[in-house]
Amino acid sequence: MAAPLIVLSVSPGERRVALRRGDTLDAAFVERPHRPEGLGDLHVARVAARAPAMGGVFLALTGGETGFLPDSEGGKGRGEGDWLRAAVTRAAQGGKGPRLAARPSPEAVTGPVRLLSRGPEAALRLAAQNPEAMIVTDHAATAARLRGVLGTARIELSARPAFDDALEEEFELLSGMAVALPGGGRLTLHPTPALLAIDIDAGAVSGGRDATAHKALNAAALAEALRQIRLRHLAGAILVDMAGMAIARRRELLPGLAPLVAADPALKLMGLTGLGLIELQRRRVHTPLHEILGDPPSPLTRGLAALRRGLAEATRRPGARLALTASPAVLAALADCPGALDDFTERAGALALRPDPLCPPGQEHVHAE
Structure with missing residues (x-):
């Protein structure tokens, strides 16, 4: 198998980062430096209010932002006005502020609220997760900065745009909510404040009577749905409606889906609902791409x-x-x-x-x- 490759395209106002494994896009990030995601940022924060029903406290952060510190992550026993160091463990998303975890400090922490350090950017996170991966970028200043962190051997400066036509096409696809399936049919993703609904449309197969073809199409569609969920950083409750299969036969797809789910540490397969929908749960970490790019x-x-x-x-x-x-x-x-x-x-x-x-x-x- 080919070694993974991290591709970093830098353009005015934006960084786009792709992790490629051979010809397959395995991870995608869109970063806007003027509005960083904040994951991993370390803050000096002040307890603004306790939320007993939620099991934690709200923290006042720099810039007037508010984050949530669960009792299980260091909020227990803290009262209004307390000062502490806290790191962002989940980016702001869905209209809610970031989630934080308390971090020990060698000395007493006092105000004002302030940002102590930024978390690593996407390219550096991917480089840490894939130590064998090279990084190719088309921006000289970015290449120099990354070489200062990772060394010269892992960074290649390209004289051409870092994204080829295939990557440009993949990222264009990620800006919409419909995904064409090989051989016909499509996925349509419907994010809501409560959950993500995914509909599988069988296309030409839907009119046929071949049960084996329906099963094969749904199995392939589910695999692509899991990939799209990961690429787009979608999370929370997820329901998938399959195409053209009786509820009893839908259960036959679960054993084949289990290893694909296991490959994503943030994802859990909950089972089949009474209506025959596949139910998944994914831990929230990154801001979903549609919240960065807009939908439309x-x-x-x-x-x-x-x-x-x-x-x-x-x-x-x-x-x-x-x-x-x-x-x-x-x-x-x-x-x-x-x-x-x-x-x-x-x-x-x-x-x-x-x-x-x-x-x-x-x-x-x-x-x-």
Whole structure:
């Protein structure tokens, strides 16, 4: 089996990180440095309130943010106004603040609330989990920084965009909630505040009477569903509705699903519900991709994608004066993203912004003037 490869694409306002095993995308992260996920950050925090019904305390963090410290992670016995060091163990998600765990301090902790250190970025987390993996990036400053942490042997600076067409296509797929299945059919993912629902559509197979074909399609669809859950950092309660199988026959799929579930330490197979839905539970850790990218993609997501395409255009047409035509909402989102437009200017030259209220979402484009 080929050694895993970490691919890091750096563009204005965004870092995209992929873990590849051969031709398979095995992990995906989208990071926006102006709004870091915060996992692993170490804070000096103050107890703002006790929540007996929840079994923990709320902590006031820097920037006016509030996190939750369970009693089992060091909240027990702490009262309002207490100071402590705490690390983020679960990123903010679903409209809720981060979850924390108390960390010992060699000396007394006092205010003000402040950030002591940032947790590792995705590329470094993946490098620690995959010590044999090389990291390929297309950004010189990032390559130099990573070499200072991991050494020169593991970091390769690419003169071409780090993401090839296949990776670009995979990440584009992750920005939507429908996933086509090989041989027909599709998965549709429906995240809600309470749970994630996944529907399997059998496509052309649904009209046939071949029970073996239905079983094979559902087994393949379930395997892809687990992969999509992992790639998108989806978690909490998960229900999967299979296609075209009687409830009694759906139970036949559970033994084959068990080893796939076991490969994801955060995932548990709970069984089959009375309605014949496969029930899963996944521990929440990272912010789900759809909360970063938006569903549908947010104006900022579309604007940053346009800047990526603009860098490619600048490479093809060195010295050309470039302009970005996009809706006012997209341009406003870029203006509010610290450093994104400045980074583009530094790497590709000045970019004129051309608002077009009639520009449809997804049709933003950088062009030569």
